[in-house]
Each structure stands twice: as structure tokens, then as C-alpha cells.
Amino acid sequence: MAKRIDVSGLHVFYGDFKAVEDVSMTIEPRSVTAFIGSSGCGKSTFLRTLNRMHEVTPGARVQGKVMLDDQDVYGPDVDPVAVRREIGMVFQRPNPFPTMSIYDNVIAGAKLNNQRMPKAKADDLVERSLRGANLWEEVKDRLTRPGAGLSGGQQQRLCIARAIAVEPAVLLMDEPCSALDPISTLAIEDLIAKLKENYTIVIVTHNMQQAARVSDVTAFFNLAGTGKPGRLIEMGETNKIFTKPEKKETENYITGRFG
Amino acid sequence: MTTTTKGSATEMPGDGPPPSQKSLLTGSLPRYAAPALLAATAALAAGVLLAFGALGIAQFAVFTVIAYAVVISIASRVVENRRQATDRLVTTIVYACFGLAMVPLVSLLWTVLSEGLARLDLYFLTVSMNGVTPSMDAGGVYHAIVGTIAITGLAAVISIPIGLLTSIYLVEYGQGRLKQAITFFVDVMTGIPSIVAGLFVVALWMMIFGPGKTNGAAGAIALSVLMIPVVVRSCEEMLRLVPNELREASYALGVPKWLTVVKVVLPTAIAGITTGVMLALARVIGETAPLILTAGSSAVAINWNLFNGQMMSLPVFIYSQVRMGGAINYERAWAAALALIVVVMLLFFLARLVSRFFAPNLSR
Structure with missing residues (x-):
């Protein structure tokens, strides 16, 4: 189910402004890849190009190539x-x-696409997705209540359940824990560790401990300078990035000497 | 609270800097001071006005408010401090302004109720003016209610889809010049005087059907010209309030844009859209000038047919009755005015129900 992402020579623009410059990387299936870097260095922008979500912003465009296994995403x-059905977010x-309701939120991917599915199948999908997101036990008695009534951490897990209900190959997470308390963060991190058995996971985070805890591979982004585009540094x-980085910039960032 | 403040003040460490001489305590007027002073100034005002033989509600209110504002400010300045005094003065002014703003509203409702209730009965609501001479003590407003419902109903059927779709275009799809041009012309259309909309439709009907062929449908078109821009504006505001995150969440699930608009954006905004549409409807339901020009002002019989013959409506009925000038005509006009207000209020009540029914349930 999980697929490999291969990016080569990717540039991202907003109108005339170049936000991200010349990124090439390979993201392995069944692994967690973390993007770290200071604010505004283009990691979220880059993440959004992987499932073509950045196109929603007027004026945004891309040069370069993104391959999902052997298919060109920008073909x-x-x-x-x-x-976007293949790469969830x-x-x-x-x-x-x-x-x-909570129930409808989970099957929103099918429901909003006017797909009809038998009640039993929908029930099964809801339970499977909520179990997958470690939320089933907490909400199984109130599936008909509105999703907005859950706590922040539960809402985020509901969003993850909603994303995995469409059965994507890749799951992109854009700072999924930055609005959550430490306990909810822990719940999400446990969930990520479990999800990587079946999915390719890419996570943007500002929390370096989190990157160290959950990811197998880490990518460090940085700006070439103020007003200049962001680049992939390393x-x-x-554990290599966090113990023996090759580049001086990376070392400065993870030891907290800037950013 | 006060005890803790005092306690911490006395427990200042002895070897630190000398305790500040500023006290946190200040005098305060007792709770009953404000109502008591108000009663006293009211009594004073009544007494003085009686002595001069000029007691009237308006004089009494003005005199009381001014006297109370002066007295409470001075009392507060003496007992409390300057900030409290300013606070009490401004509070008095705000309440007085609120009262002033309520005067025309209450007085209007009161006048319409007291003048209109006498004639507004089941008979008045269920018969037309067919065969009734202007000064006869008979006849009713049924034909005008029929006309108002038919004409504004058709206007709503025309305007709501056009207005809603235009606002969806402006918020979700529009880009560049075309969007700017539409926004500009919608703004211009909101400012069109209603009589001009009426004239436009009269000219249109003259061109298509020839002279003297105006009917209820012409009135509905004229009202649509007035209603569409209001619907566009209010729906646009409501659609803009839908957080972009919901659209993105939907796109990220692989939902195409049009389904996102239909199934995520519209349901989220439906409560606001309903209210906006109802406000637009309320604006046109009381229009008189364009309906006199188009649907006519002399119909006396019940006519449900929008496409044939003249059609009376409530505002035009009021206008034509007042023009006739007899005592009985005035009674009919007031009763019709009351009926019109009741119709508008029913519409708003309906809108509240609809928006409550559709509104996202955010309770935990």
C-alpha cells in the first residue's frame, strides 16, 4: 500500500517569488520522514507540493518532478x-x-464524493479508521455527536482517521501537534509509530525532540538568506543528523545556536 | 479579595523600600445611590414642571436625564474619584441615547397597533375590495396579501438562485477583471433607486408586449432588480466567513472543488445565507414605487395570475387608500400596514427557524 516518493529538481513559486529552490529527495515507503527548519523556510510549502495542495493558493506553481512510485504527480x-486521494494530508x-457528526467526519472522503456504500461497510470503515487513529474507545458511544465537540487532541486524531479512511498510500502531516498539549502530542506520536507499518509518512515539525522521537529520516531546510528561497540543506x-551532521548549518540549528 | 490586598500591604518586608503611600482603597457610592438619585431627580423634575404648569412626557424625560447626569457626576466626583465620575456620566449618556433610539421604534409600533387593530379582523383579511366603493364600510385586504405573496415570491424565486450563484462565483471561482467588474456593478446596483428599477421594467414590457400590458410578473422583475444585489452582497460575506481550512480539508480528501462548495462551504454558511436572503426579502416586500408603475395601483379583485392583469400589493394598497383621504380609507391603510408588519415578522420568524434547523451544531 505504501509508496515511494521521488522528488528531483523541484522549485516552488508564489507568483514571481521563488519560495523553495532545487529540492531533490527520496522518501522511502513504510518510514517516517521529518522536515525540520526555521519558520518560513519553505518546508510546509514543499510538503504541500507533494499532493498538489499548494495549487489551491492563487498564483502558486511548480517546476521539477515528483514521482509517486512510477507515476509522475505533475504529469x-x-x-x-x-x-490527493492517493496522498492524504x-x-x-x-x-x-x-x-x-463524528461518524460522518470519518467517512467524509466517501460521503463528499457522493459514493454510496452499504451501512455495514460504512460502519466497518468508521470503526477500522477510528481504531487506526487510536480514537475508537473514546468516541464509540457518541458517534452521532458533532466532531467539533471533541477536545483538540481528539479532533486531530479524528482528522487522521478521516485521512486514513480514504486509504491513501502516503500521509503528509503539517505540524500536526503544534496546537496540542503534551499528552495529546504523545498520543499522536504513538499513532505515527503505528501508522508507519502501512503508510509512507512525512511530517513537518518545529519540535526537534519530536523529529528525533518519531522519524527514521530527517531533512533540514533553511533559507539561503532573507528574501531568498528556502533550500534543502541536509x-x-x-540519529546521524542529530549526532553527527555533515553541514555546519545543520549543527548550528539542532544545537540551538540559531533558529 | 480586599482582605488579601490589605494583608499583603501590611506584610511588606521591613528592610525593603518604604511601603508606597498610595492606597488601593477609594470611596464608593452605595449601590442604592444611582436608583435613589434617579428617583429624586425625577420627582424634582415633575415638581418643577408642575409648578410652571408645563408637565409633558418629553419635557419630563429631558429634564430628568440632564438633572440626573449632573447630580450623579457631582456625587461621584465628591465621594469617589474622577474616573468613576466620568464612567457614570458616560453610562448615563449611553443609556439616554439608547432610550432615544428606541423612541421612534416603539412609537411607530404603538401607532400602527393602536390605529390598525380596530379594523384588522378575519373579515378584513379574507375579503377583497371588489365592488366596494371607497367610502363604504366594507372590503378588505385579501387581494393585496395575495399580490404581495405572489409578487415577492416570484421575485425571490428569481433572485435567490442568481444572487447565490453570483456570490459563489465571486468567492470561490472569480479572479481578475471579471470579478472586479461584477463586484463593482453589484455595488452600483445596490444604489439604484427603486423607482428607476420600476421604470426600467415598464420600458422593457413596453418594448416586448406593447403599452398597457404590465402585470404582476413585471413587478416581480422590478423587485428582483432590487433584490439580487442585496442577496449577492450578504451571501458573499457569509461565504467568506467559512474558514479556508475546511475547504483545504475537503480538497485533501480528494474531493473536487464543486463538491466541496456544495457539500462543505454551503452547509457551513447556510444559517447566515438564510438570514441574508430574508433581509433582502424584507427590503423588497415593502417597496411601493416600482409596484405602482408595474403591477398597478387600481386592482380591487383577487388575482393569483402573475401574467395577466393588475395586481394589488400591501404597500400599494396603503398608498392608494391614503390618497383617497376618507376616514375609512385611513383605517384600511393602518390595518394594511399592520398586516404588512405581521407578514415581515412572520418571515423573520421563519428565517430564525430555518437557520436554527440548518446551523452546525457546535454543542459539546
Whole structure:
């Protein structure tokens, strides 16, 4: 189910402004890859190009190549909607649909696409996804209550359940814990460790301890200078990046000498 | 609270800097001071005005408010401090302004109720003016209610889809010049005087059907011209309030844009959209000038057919009755005005119900 992502020579623009410059990397299946770096260095922007979500912003465009196994994500006949069904996304702020119940939120991917599914199958999918997101025990008695009534951490796990219910190959997470308390953060981190058995996971985080705890591979992004585009500085095994980074910039960042 | 403050003040360490001489305590007027002073100044005002033989509600209110503002400010300045005094003065002014703003509203409702209730009965609501001479003590407003419902109903059927779809275009799809142009013309249209909308439709009907062929549908078109921009504006505001995160969440699940708009954006904004549409409807339901020009002002019989013949409506009924000038005509006009207010209030009540029914349930 999990797939490999191969990026080569990717540049991202907002209008005339170049936000990210010349990124090449390979993201292995069934692993957790963390993006770290200071604010505004383009890691979230880069993450959003992987499932073509950045196109939602007017004026945003991309040069370069993103391959999902052997398919070109930016190929001429590729439907971005199909890409997003294959590469799911969890956002910084939990965003369950306020008009829907917990149950409907989980199957939103099918429901919003007007797919009909038998009640038993839907029940099964809801339970499986909520169990997958470690939320089933907490909400199984109130599936018909609104999703917005859950706590922040539960809402975020609901969003993860919603994302895995469409059965993507890759799961992108854009600072999924930055709005959560430490206990909810721990719950999400445990969940990430469990999810990586089946999915390719890419996570953007500002929390270096979190990157060290959850990821197998870490990529460090930095700005070339104020007003200049962000670049990929170094990428490698997480414990290598955090103990013996090759580049001086990386060492400065992880030891807290700047950023 | 006060005890802790005092306690910590006395427990200042002895070897530190000398305790500040500023006291946290200040005098305060007792709770009953404000109502008592108000009663006293009211009594004083009544007494003085009686002595001059000029007691009237308006004089009494003005005199009381001014006297109370002066007295409470001075009392507070003496007993409390300057900030409290300013606070009490401004509070008095704010309440007085609120009272002043309520005067026309209450007085209008009171006048319409007291003048209109006498004639507003089941008979008045269920018969038309067919065969009733202007000065006869008979006839009713049924034909005008029918006309108002039919004309504004058709106007709503035309305006709501056009307005809603336009606002969806502006918020979700529009870019560049075309969007700017539409926004500009919608703004211009909001400012069109209603009589001009009426004239426009009269000219249109003249061109298509020839002279003297105006009917209820013409009135509905004229009202649509007035209603569409208001619907666009209010729906646009409501759609903009839907957080972008919800759209992104939907896209990230692989939902195409049009389904995102239909199934995420619209349901989230539906409560606000309903209210906006109802406000637009309330704006046009009381329009008189364009309906006199288009649907006519002399119909007396019940006419449900929008496409044939003249059609009376409540505002035009009021206008034409007042023009006739007899005592009985004034009674009919007031009763019709009351009926119109009741219709608008029912609409708002309905809107509240609808928006409560659709609104996202955010309770825990």
C-alpha cells in the first residue's frame, strides 16, 4: 500500500517569488520522514507540493518532478483530485467539518464524493479508521455527536482517521501537534509509530525532540538568506543528523545556536 | 479579595523600600445611590414642571436625564474619584441615547397597533375590495396579501438562485477583471433607486408586449432588480466567513472543488445565507414605487395570475387608500400596514427557524 516518493529538481513559486529552490529527495515507503527548519523556510510549502495542495493558493506553481512510485504527480494528464486521494494530508490546526457528526467526519472522503456504500461497510470503515487513529474507545458511544465537540487532541486524531479512511498510500502531516498539549502530542506520536507499518509518512515539525522521537529520516531546510528561497540543506538518518551532521548549518540549528 | 490586598500591604518586608503611600482603597457610592438619585431627580423634575404648569412626557424625560447626569457626576466626583465620575456620566449618556433610539421604534409600533387593530379582523383579511366603493364600510385586504405573496415570491424565486450563484462565483471561482467588474456593478446596483428599477421594467414590457400590458410578473422583475444585489452582497460575506481550512480539508480528501462548495462551504454558511436572503426579502416586500408603475395601483379583485392583469400589493394598497383621504380609507391603510408588519415578522420568524434547523451544531 505504501509508496515511494521521488522528488528531483523541484522549485516552488508564489507568483514571481521563488519560495523553495532545487529540492531533490527520496522518501522511502513504510518510514517516517521529518522536515525540520526555521519558520518560513519553505518546508510546509514543499510538503504541500507533494499532493498538489499548494495549487489551491492563487498564483502558486511548480517546476521539477515528483514521482509517486512510477507515476509522475505533475504529469500532463494527472488529475490533482486523484493525487490527493492517493496522498492524504493532516493539517496544523484540527479541522473537522463542523456540520458533520463524528461518524460522518470519518467517512467524509466517501460521503463528499457522493459514493454510496452499504451501512455495514460504512460502519466497518468508521470503526477500522477510528481504531487506526487510536480514537475508537473514546468516541464509540457518541458517534452521532458533532466532531467539533471533541477536545483538540481528539479532533486531530479524528482528522487522521478521516485521512486514513480514504486509504491513501502516503500521509503528509503539517505540524500536526503544534496546537496540542503534551499528552495529546504523545498520543499522536504513538499513532505515527503505528501508522508507519502501512503508510509512507512525512511530517513537518518545529519540535526537534519530536523529529528525533518519531522519524527514521530527517531533512533540514533553511533559507539561503532573507528574501531568498528556502533550500534543502541536509537529509539523512535521523540519529546521524542529530549526532553527527555533515553541514555546519545543520549543527548550528539542532544545537540551538540559531533558529 | 480586599482582605488579601490589605494583608499583603501590611506584610511588606521591613528592610525593603518604604511601603508606597498610595492606597488601593477609594470611596464608593452605595449601590442604592444611582436608583435613589434617579428617583429624586425625577420627582424634582415633575415638581418643577408642575409648578410652571408645563408637565409633558418629553419635557419630563429631558429634564430628568440632564438633572440626573449632573447630580450623579457631582456625587461621584465628591465621594469617589474622577474616573468613576466620568464612567457614570458616560453610562448615563449611553443609556439616554439608547432610550432615544428606541423612541421612534416603539412609537411607530404603538401607532400602527393602536390605529390598525380596530379594523384588522378575519373579515378584513379574507375579503377583497371588489365592488366596494371607497367610502363604504366594507372590503378588505385579501387581494393585496395575495399580490404581495405572489409578487415577492416570484421575485425571490428569481433572485435567490442568481444572487447565490453570483456570490459563489465571486468567492470561490472569480479572479481578475471579471470579478472586479461584477463586484463593482453589484455595488452600483445596490444604489439604484427603486423607482428607476420600476421604470426600467415598464420600458422593457413596453418594448416586448406593447403599452398597457404590465402585470404582476413585471413587478416581480422590478423587485428582483432590487433584490439580487442585496442577496449577492450578504451571501458573499457569509461565504467568506467559512474558514479556508475546511475547504483545504475537503480538497485533501480528494474531493473536487464543486463538491466541496456544495457539500462543505454551503452547509457551513447556510444559517447566515438564510438570514441574508430574508433581509433582502424584507427590503423588497415593502417597496411601493416600482409596484405602482408595474403591477398597478387600481386592482380591487383577487388575482393569483402573475401574467395577466393588475395586481394589488400591501404597500400599494396603503398608498392608494391614503390618497383617497376618507376616514375609512385611513383605517384600511393602518390595518394594511399592520398586516404588512405581521407578514415581515412572520418571515423573520421563519428565517430564525430555518437557520436554527440548518446551523452546525457546535454543542459539546
